Amino acid sequence: MAQIAQVLVDVPTMQTNRPYSYQIPSAWQSQVQPGMRVVVPFGRGKRRVQGFVLACNDVTTFDGDLKAIDSVVDLAPVLNQEALKLTAWLAASTFSFQITCAQTMLPAVMRAKYEKLLRPTDQTSAAIDDQIFHGQTSVDFDAIATTPAAVSQLLRLQAAGEVEVYYQVKNQARHKTVVGVKAALSVADLKQVETTVRSGAAKQLALLNGLQTLNGETLTQREFSQRFDVSEAVIRTGEQKGWLQKTAIEVYRDPYATANIRPTKPLKLNDEQQVAVNQIVAAVDAPATTTFLLEGVTGSGKTEVYLQSIAAALAKGKTALMLVPEISLTPQMVQRVKGRFGKAVAVLHSGLSSGEKYDEWRRIRRHEAQVVVGARSAVFAPLDNLGLIIMDEEHESSYKQDDAPRYHARQVALWRSQYHHCPVVLGSATPSLETRARAEKGVYQRLLLADRVNRRPLPSVSIIDMKQEMQQHAESNFSRALLVALQDRLERHEQSVLMLNRRGYSSFVLCRDCGFVLKCPNCDISLTLHMDTHTMKCHYCGHEEAIPKVCPNCHSRQIRYYGTGTEKVEEELQNLLPDARIIRMDNDTTRKKGAHAKLLTQFGSGEADILIGTQMIAKGLDFPNVTLVGVLNADTALGLPDFRASERTFQLLTQVSGRAGRAEKSGHVYIQTFNPDHYAIRFAKHHDYEGFFKYEMQMRHQGGYPPYYFTVQITASDLDEAVAAKRMYQLLQWLKPRLTPSTIILGPTPKPIARVNRRYYYQIVIKYKQEPNLEHTLTTLLQETQVQQRQGLQIGIDVEPLHFM
DNA sequence: AGCACGCCGACT
DNA sequence: GTCGGCGTGCTC
Numbered sequence: 129m130a131q132i133a134q135v136l137v138d139v140p141t142m143q144t145n146r147p148y149s150y151q152i153p154s155a156w157q158s159q160v161q162p163g164m165r166v167v168v169p170f171g172r173g174k175r176r177v178q179g180f181v182l183a184c185n186d187v188t189t190f191d192g193d194l195k196a197i198d199s200v201v202d203l204a205p206v207l208n209q210e211a212l213k214l215t216a217w218l219a220a221s222t223f224s225f226q227i228t229c230a231q232t233m234l235p236a237v238m239r240a241k242y243e244k245l246l247r248p249t250d251q252t253s254a255a256i257d258d259q260i261f262h263g264q265t266s267v268d269f270d271a272i273a274t275t276p277a278a279v280s281q282l283l284r285l286q287a288a289g290e291v292e293v294y295y296q297v298k299n300q301a302r303h304k305t306v307v308g309v310k311a312a313l314s315v316a317d318l319k320q321v322e323t324t325v326r327s328g329a330a331k332q333l334a335l336l337n338g339l340q341t342l343n344g345e346t347l348t349q350r351e352f353s354q355r356f357d358v359s360e361a362v363i364r365t366g367e368q369k370g371w372l373q374k375t376a377i378e379v380y381r382d383p384y385a386t387a388n389i390r391p392t393k394p395l396k397l398n399d400e401q402q403v404a405v406n407q408i409v410a411a412v413d414a415p416a417t418t419t420f421l422l423e424g425v426t427g428s429g430k431t432e433v434y435l436q437s438i439a440a441a442l443a444k445g446k447t448a449l450m451l452v453p454e455i456s457l458t459p460q461m462v463q464r465v466k467g468r469f470g471k472a473v474a475v476l477h478s479g480l481s482s483g484e485k486y487d488e489w490r491r492i493r494r495h496e497a498q499v500v501v502g503a504r505s506a507v508f509a510p511l512d513n514l515g516l517i518i519m520d521e522e523h524e525s526s527y528k529q530d531d532a533p534r535y536h537a538r539q540v541a542l543w544r545s546q547y548h549h550c551p552v553v554l555g556s557a558t559p560s561l562e563t564r565a566r567a568e569k570g571v572y573q574r575l576l577l578a579d580r581v582n583r584r585p586l587p588s589v590s591i592i593d594m595k596q597e598m599q600q601h602a603e604s605n606f607s608r609a610l611l612v613a614l615q616d617r618l619e620r621h622e623q624s625v626l627m628l629n630r631r632g633y634s635s636f637v638l639c640r641d642c643g644f645v646l647k648c649p650n651c652d653i654s655l656t657l658h659m660d661t662h663t664m665k666c667h668y669c670g671h672e673e674a675i676p677k678v679c680p681n682c683h684s685r686q687i688r689y690y691g692t693g694t695e696k697v698e699e700e701l702q703n704l705l706p707d708a709r710i711i712r713m714d715n716d717t718t719r720k721k722g723a724h725a726k727l728l729t730q731f732g733s734g735e736a737d738i739l740i741g742t743q744m745i746a747k748g749l750d751f752p753n754v755t756l757v758g759v760l761n762a763d764t765a766l767g768l769p770d771f772r773a774s775e776r777t778f779q780l781l782t783q784v785s786g787r788a789g790r791a792e793k794s795g796h797v798y799i800q801t802f803n804p805d806h807y808a809i810r811f812a813k814h815h816d817y818e819g820f821f822k823y824e825m826q827m828r829h830q831g832g833y834p835p836y837y838f839t840v841q842i843t844a845s846d847l848d849e850a851v852a853a854k855r856m857y858q859l860l861q862w863l864k865p866r867l868t869p870s871t872i873i874l875g876p877t878p879k880p881i882a883r884v885n886r887r888y889y890y891q892i893v894i895k896y897k898q899e900p901n902l903e904h905t906l907t908t909l910l911q912e913t914q915v916q917q918r919q920g921l922q923i924g925i926d927v928e929p930l931h932f933m
Numbered sequence: 934a935g936c937a938c939g940c941c942g943a944c945t
Numbered sequence: 946g947t948c949g950g951c952g953t954g955c956t957c
Contacts (some may be wrong), residue, residue, distance in 0.1 A: 148957040171956045190957050
């Protein structure tokens with residue numbers, strides 16, 4: 129019987145990023161297993177932390193007295209063998225702490241909350257009890273220890289044994305329960321009781337009759353009350369008389385009421401779709417770890433290919449995982465999958481409450497759900513026996529997590545496909561260059577859907593040169609051509625969608641006399657005007673202040689907002705087209721839970737003529753009556769110092785164009801731009817992904833960028849700019865001799881937004897083709913900079929970063 | 934992270 | 946002399 133547990137403790141630092149050995153108390157030796165959470169003492173004080181058991185055995189390299197596990201949190205492992213292996217791989221490949229990775233894979237409620245408490249002892253004097261405890265059994269340490277003087281007093285009291293410090297490790301996970309009703313007496317006894325009830329007590333008789341029909345089963349109180357027509361008060365009486373027992377029945381929080389979902393049937397596939405399904409299903413059956421690139425224009429029916437492939441995996445008794453970007457995870461999308469697979473579907477996304485996420489996670493782990501649909505983190509869903517992984521819109525940057533662990537869901541999906549020997553399907557109309565290049569080399573197998581379902585032609589696209597427009601007409605967000613088209617749609621009772629490319633282009637306040645721009649005091653970035661709260665906000669640190677009435681610099685009153693936000697566009701459009709009914713969708717109007725869906729439903733049911741929004745409207749929405757799509761500012765992202773700017777612009781334009789003319793009516797797209805000759809815009813006009821791919825590959829080849837090179841970004845930040853810069857140059861000197869000569873190191877350079885939250889940022893980018901020792905080198909780097917990190921320097925490593933700013 | 938240990942300046 | 950500042954090392 130294993131006596132020693134190797135435990136990963138919940139202390140995310142470089143020094144503690146390894147297992148610690150603990151004695152397993154003999155009473156628990158048969159039940160502690162790898163993957164369970166435990167509470168262990170850690171450190172010289174009385175600190176207790178949560179940890180994950182990685183292994184159980186009888187050996188340790190530690191030559192000292194082992195401490196014992198304090199308590200066991202789980203009855204069964206929450207991380208299975210696959211998850212434990214994945215944790216180790218994820219930590220190594222993203223340069224993050226193992227404990228952080230383990231926690232990332234689980235619902236947030238399973239993360240422990242810690243409380244440091246003070247408790248009285250039997251030596252506590254009346255005076256201290258009066259001062260600190262007021263008769264309570266414990267008080268929060270931090271609430272009392274607010275001043276240095278208070279801290280030293282507490283330390284003295286602790287030394288004198290008058291108070292005790294105690295750490296409480298709290299499990300946040302709560303199971304939702306409803307009240308159940310169960311008979312407490314046998315049927316015979318209940319019959320006996322019936323004879324003693326006063327005649328005319330109809331409800332009590334009904335209750336007794338009802339109890340007799342239960343057959344020892346438990347019914348929810350609600351159901352019982354309805355079925356036998358007895359009130360809760362009567363049931364309470366029955367409980368008091370000892371006829372019945374109330375119990376707690378565990379229920380799942382159901383985020384989508386399954387009741388009103390209409391079942392859907394598989395659609396007839398066209399030839400291309402059928403070929404794709406056949407290939408995928410063959411790989412599911414084999415099983416083979418083939419990675420497919422399913423490349424299909426918008427409207428070519430990729431989703432139906434996914435659904436029928438999933439059906440084949442389920443038919444084989446296997447499970448399936450379907451990843452979609454957060455913004456595509458709309459109620460329509462969920463309905464479509466649930467309509468096909470019903471209760472077998474679990475949905476994981478950020479809109480769920482933490483309790484709902486936990487319940488969905490448990491349904492998956494208990495094998496009550498075989499299909500999981502979810503955003504990025506759903507890639508960790510605890511599905512056993514995986515038969516198929518699908519990643520829709522694989523080029524979406526939201527698949528990469530922005531903070532530690534900086535993983536890309538695609539990499540995790542590929543890892544899991546190796547583990548389960550199952551295929552992966554990467555789907556997109558505009559695949560990332562990396563993926564498309566791998567398909568070119570035969571690493572991935574390419575499946576092409578060139579035709580739109582029903583053979584609808586792609587919408588025609590007009591490019592509008594805003595430079596000319598500006599010269600000939602007054603400054604406006606709307607070109608004449610677009611306005612005429614909008615007017616035309618209003619008259620024909622058709623709908624329009626307008627997209628404002630918000631990135632780096634929101635409203636800021638500018639003084640027309642001296643040119644002063646209101647900036648964040650903590651960050652090198654202008655503050656954004658928010659009309660809903662009437663404040664200026666920083667989008668990086670959250671700083672908020674009042675809108676200035678006079679210029680803080682020259683005291684002029686000519687201080688106005690400048691630039692274009694969705695609100696301003698809406699206002700201008702309403703002036704230009706007073707009769708139009710407009711819905712605006714942006715971060716402000718969709719922040720509330722369910723607001724997103726509500727606005728889309730309103731638009732879909734024809735309650736508005738025009739939908740204005742940011743990038744969020746480009747994805748997945750499918751309204752047959754939309755015949756016009758306008759992109760107000762196509763090129764705001766093109767000017768950004770990022771080699772992926774063209775790729776993103778092309779993808780966005782192609783995607784938003786796909787919103788026009790999805791049913792019988794043909795669509796038209798207007799793209800307003802200041803760079804009408806830019807290749808990203810030219811290729812988007814002709815829906816020419818292949819042309820764009822070839823051209824962009826040349827650009828990447830010349831620039832030495834992915835997919836020709838791999839990249840790693842190292843960021844250092846410090847409150848003192850000189851320190852950040854100096855350390856970065858030292859780091860460069862340290863790094864150079866450890867990398868192969870063909871590797872290119874860019875930087876150090878200050879980040880384009882050099883200061884965020886009072887910290888100064890510098891970055892180095894490593895571009896390499898082959899660097900076998902990179903993992904080791906960078907891990908060493910993190911260890912060697914420990915002392916500096918303690919002194920306030922923050923160092924971060926991002927493997928294959930998606931944003932270079 | 935959080936805690937103890939340990940070594941220097943201004944107070945009872 | 947002691948209290949308390951924070952730099953350094955360690956946590957099974």
